[in-house]
Amino acid sequence: MKVTPDRRAPRAVGISSTPEELAGLGPLLLAVEANAEDVPALLALAREINEIVPKPGSGQTARLWEILASVTAVDVAAGRILEPHLDAAAIFDQANAQARTLPFTGTWGVFAAEAPGLKLTARNAGGRTILDGSKPWCSLAAQLDHAIVTAHLDGVGRAAFAVDLHADGVSVADPDWASLGLREVPSGTVHFDSVPAIPLGDTGWYYQRPGFGWGGMGVAACWLGGAVAIARSFEEALQKAADGGREPDQLALAHLGEIDRTLEGLRAYLARTAARIDAGELSGSGSWSEALRVRGSVAAAVERIQALVSQNLGPGPLAFDRRYAKRMADLSLYIRQHHAMRDDAQLGALTFKGDHAW
Template identity: 40%
Template structure:
């Protein structure tokens, strides 16, 4: 069984069991939502990628008044807009639209039953709900080892009929866009916590030496700091779910940047402390390291930091 087929089985089980039926952001239980995502990521980052996408899609549909998901349906959010091919949308009468083109970075391309997809239209960037069975996943477009189980492929849209969800540009302009970004950071945190377990386990079983213990201490500080930031963000989201204060983008950028830095540090310190042994002999650990390395690149590095600096210059730092 291939990695994506294993993930497909686990994801179907998670959906059918209700494990990814999470509280909506801003519902008063956002910390519970983030904790569930982190726990899922600590087990399997590919599964967490699909679980987070499903939970995000359900939240988007609720926020924008989209169709109610059918029981057992598995949803993804395909909204990447990298250079290269993309999807365009044209109205075809009666309130329906047709989509054509190719969408990149579609996680769960052969696993999800439905997806929310962004597409360029004459009146702006629009969001649509589609049935995945009508699409054309492109085999071989994700040859990488990292996140191999996430089934992230390019997907072709051959004049597919789609239902619009919300008005133009609603995907990025809604309050939930920033709230969802914090959810992704919770997955990064959970993945880093999973990687760090190898170091913690080694230190509790044998004398790993002072240098490895120093790395463990630094990892502990980093992970606790990241979780404190996520918990604070959850409280702030619950206190202002509609983002009437306008703090959402700044909050999401800060939490994501901090969590990405901590997770990157955990990867480096765990590797330096333990050497090649767990990477070469522990399949689960080596897969977690490869998966987290890829997943963290959803953070856009200096580009996101530059946007954070721009917002701080405009709005003030608060420190």
């Protein structure tokens, strides 16, 4: 007898776990669904699950990515909210003992973006590190307690620092967020005026650690979850039409088949990559090359799946199905964290130096 899954309940996204293991994510996904668009509640949930979510490289990297993908499949913005907090916790775990003088409490973001005309600098003042300047693309800064930020040190590169966002000298500019995508996650500029901070690792450590690539792949796991959600919307729309007597035509079935093999390929790729991380095979400089491959592969798949589904379903759900329209808008903006051909150019430069297996 064929058992039809309850499509009303949020479903996990598997990478390497069994269906029985995935079922254990049910309570978390129900909580995400119940609190979608409620940023304080989702941040509280991020704090709550931090102690039980595996860290990358801990032997359960695939499980971490399943959690990120599954949360994002329920609500893309929820994945965008939870992922930076969990990434910050992982960075703390990777940092040296000196960095742990600051307890990991409250809610956290990771602000490492750069933009023309804006610069955050770090200087030593009487044995303390002081931050001055501005940092762009600081998601939810007004609602977070702390952040890991990257800042320039005079003439020696960049380093990472932990900073209290409630400290004197921190001001969050209104981002004037115009996007209809990720409306719950505005990303504006934060200004720092003589703000004390705690170093996390030495100069360059933030970018050189294997965890930098691992974190980038965690974001790709979120993108995968968004793609799965779009694919599920498509499958459900076809099934609903079939239930009403209109069977899918060959074009719709061909596109559904392409989506299926694309997602299956990505799940296998992520499972294999997670296993390599846990086996210590991606603990050196090659971790960033692999991150670029993973992110590029997932980003291209997301955009292809969005295009196929949008072409098949037409304007109707974009205009009248709020959940579908929000998911498409959220994912379209989220995926732009991938820099497309510029990231491929970076990968090509590493490939040209011989950093490849073929």
